[in-house]
Amino acid sequence: MMIKTLVSIAIIPIWTAVFLVGCVAYYLMLTLFGSKNIHGVSRMLARLFIFSGFQRFKVQGQVPDKKNGPYLYLFNHGSIFDPFMIIGAVPHYITGVGSKEQFTWPVWGSIAKKYGLISIERKKINSAVKSLSALEDAINNGISAAIAPEGTRTVTGKINEFKKGPFHVAFNTGVTIIPVALKGAYNAQNKNDWRINPGKIQTVFGSPIEKKDYEKMDIDTLSNRVKREIQKMIDN
Secondary structure, three states, rough: OHHHHHHHEEEEEEEEHHHHHHHHHHHHHHHHHHHHHHHHHHHHHHHHHHHOOOEEEEEEEOOOHHOOOOOEEEEEOOOOOOHHHHHOOOOEEEEEEEEEEHHHHOOOOHHHHHHOOOOEEEEEEEEEHHHHHHHHHHHHOOOEEOOOOOOOOOOOOOOOOOOOHHHHHHHHHHEEEEEEEEEEEHOEEEEEEOOOOEEEEEEOOOOOEEEEHHHOOOOOHHHHHHHHHHHHHOOO
């Protein structure tokens, strides 16, 4: 435990410095060019933030082709590294939703707004429905999206119960669902521990679930299928 603490004390200043400098430069680029036009930069920075946290990063599975999209990427949520693991792996622009609190955080909140992330207030149903409706509009306009169906980071390392919202979005838009497993992220850093543990993290893309595959399912059946797919990829 002491070694992990000492390692983290050494890593965190490096990660923080890289993150702050990267965010300032990224904010300027977002202002000048817009997030949809600089996804290559977004992807590069996401990977830089991963590497500066002393994580080896690997992408596995068949990366979806943008021309066959849009897609709804559904992933397990366990770490602050998660958004970087998604952006760093997906080769095209995506939007998503983030808790309202994130938009008040220094630096990150400004980036989230400028990037085009959609704010969601989970505890207020009307507000959450409005946010998911905005996400549906984006998907209907050909923009892919990423959501963590758990709604918040796990505190146990196990996948939490899935919320229904993302699956309503799928049924309302007919979008192709891509299950995504984020492996190793919880061990790298989690909600219960401020420390960063150097190691290996992986983004694993599962097989697409198209509209024809789920249109006759109910929400619970689809949710359970996606959860099983993600768990299977984590276990392999």
